[in-house]
Amino acid sequence: MRYRTTIIGTGAIAHAHADAVAAHAERFELVAVCDLDAERGREFADRHRASAVFDDAERMIAETRPDFVQICTPPGSHVPLMIAALRAGAVPIVEKPPALSLAELDEVIAVERETGLAAIGVFQQRFGSGADTLAAMMAEGVLGRPLVATCETLWYRDADYFAVPWRGTWQSEGGGPTMGHGIHQLSTLLGLLGPWSDVRAVARRQSRPTETEDVSAALVTFASGAVATVVNSLISPRETSRVRIDFEHATAELEHLYGYTRDAWRFTPAPDSPHLAERWAADTTHHESSHTAQFADVLDALDAGRPAPVTMADARELLDLAAATYKSAFTGATVAAGEIGPGDPFYTSMRGTGAPWETP
Structure with missing residues (x-):
C-alpha cells in the first residue's frame, strides 16, 4: 500500500x-x-x-x-x-x-x-543498529538482569539558540533539556529497561537566559530493580549522547551525538561469559538511527495490522518520568511512577509549583 x-x-x-x-x-x-x-x-x-x-x-x-x-x-x-x-x-x-x-x-x-x-x-533513536540486537539478547535472557545504567545528554546551546522566542519557555517548549533534548536518550533507555518505579532529581538554571532549567540530574529506579543516573545538559562544550547498561553478564554502551550506527556501540562481556561477544557480533547490520528507520517500522506495523511504534502510551511513560523529575527537583521529594495525576500542579505543567530560581 x-x-x-x-x-x-x-x-x-x-x-x-x-x-x-x-x-x-x-x-x-x-x-x-x-x-x-x-x-x-x-x-x-x-x-x-x-x-x-x-x-x-x-x-x-x-x-x-x-x-x-x-x-x-x-x-x-x-x-x-x-x-x-x-x-x-x-x-x-x-x-x-x-x-x-x-x-x-x-x-x-x-x-x-x-x-x-x-x-x-517520533523517537528515532530507538531505531538504530545495535539497539535491536541488544533488545533481542535481553529477550533471550542471555545477558542476565540489568543492574545499573547511565543515560547522558550533554549538549551545548548558546544564547543565540535561545533567541528564538519559543525556546527555553514553560509555555511554548514545556521545559528545558529534561523535556526537549534528553528525551531521545531517555526514550532509548526506557525502550530497553522498561517501566520505571521512582525518581529523585535536581534541576538548575546554571547560565542560560531561559525560564527553564539548562541542566538536570536524576536517579531513577526501574521496576526490574535496575538503577540509572540520567543527566541532561545544554551547557557542555564537549557534546555527547550516551547510554550504558551494565547487566549481570555484559556491558553495552552507546556513544554518539545526534544519531548512530552499530559502530557507535561497545559491547563487553563479563569474564565468565566470553561467548556473548560472538552472539553480539553475529548481527552485522549498520543502519543509522533515523526518521527513515522508524518510518520503516511504522509502515511495516501498519501493513501488518499491528500498533505502530512509538505509541502515545510509550510517550506517556516518558512524560511521566519528565514530570516526576521536575516535581522531585522542585519539591525535594522522591516521586513514584503514576503519582502525578489530575489535581497535581505538575500534571498540567512541568513547571508545577514553580522553579526554585524564580524566587527573588
Whole structure:
C-alpha cells in the first residue's frame, strides 16, 4: 500500500521527515505541506516535490484527506494539531515532545479512543543498529538482569539558540533539556529497561537566559530493580549522547551525538561469559538511527495490522518520568511512577509549583 502524507511546519526537522518519505517512495507520497511562512513553504515543497502548499493546517487536512499528518512545529502546537488530524481520520506523526504536559497528552489519548486511531511519536533513536540486537539478547535472557545504567545528554546551546522566542519557555517548549533534548536518550533507555518505579532529581538554571532549567540530574529506579543516573545538559562544550547498561553478564554502551550506527556501540562481556561477544557480533547490520528507520517500522506495523511504534502510551511513560523529575527537583521529594495525576500542579505543567530560581 502507498500512503498519502502531509507535513506541517517546514523548519529544519521537517527536512528529515521529507527525506524519510523519499527513502520510502514506493510506500509514501508527500501530497502537501503547510507553513505560516508561504515563501518557506513553497521552497520546501519545491525541494521535496510536494504538489501543494497551504498556510492553514486544518484546511490542508480537509482538502487533501491524507493518511498521515507529520507535525514538525514548535512543541506548544503539537496537541491541537494531533487532535485535528485524528478527528479528520488521519494518523499524526509528531515530533518530540508530543505534548507539554501529562494533561495535554491525556487529551490526545482520549481522542485516540474516540476516533479509533493512534498517534505516533517520533523517537528515532530507538531505531538504530545495535539497539535491536541488544533488545533481542535481553529477550533471550542471555545477558542476565540489568543492574545499573547511565543515560547522558550533554549538549551545548548558546544564547543565540535561545533567541528564538519559543525556546527555553514553560509555555511554548514545556521545559528545558529534561523535556526537549534528553528525551531521545531517555526514550532509548526506557525502550530497553522498561517501566520505571521512582525518581529523585535536581534541576538548575546554571547560565542560560531561559525560564527553564539548562541542566538536570536524576536517579531513577526501574521496576526490574535496575538503577540509572540520567543527566541532561545544554551547557557542555564537549557534546555527547550516551547510554550504558551494565547487566549481570555484559556491558553495552552507546556513544554518539545526534544519531548512530552499530559502530557507535561497545559491547563487553563479563569474564565468565566470553561467548556473548560472538552472539553480539553475529548481527552485522549498520543502519543509522533515523526518521527513515522508524518510518520503516511504522509502515511495516501498519501493513501488518499491528500498533505502530512509538505509541502515545510509550510517550506517556516518558512524560511521566519528565514530570516526576521536575516535581522531585522542585519539591525535594522522591516521586513514584503514576503519582502525578489530575489535581497535581505538575500534571498540567512541568513547571508545577514553580522553579526554585524564580524566587527573588
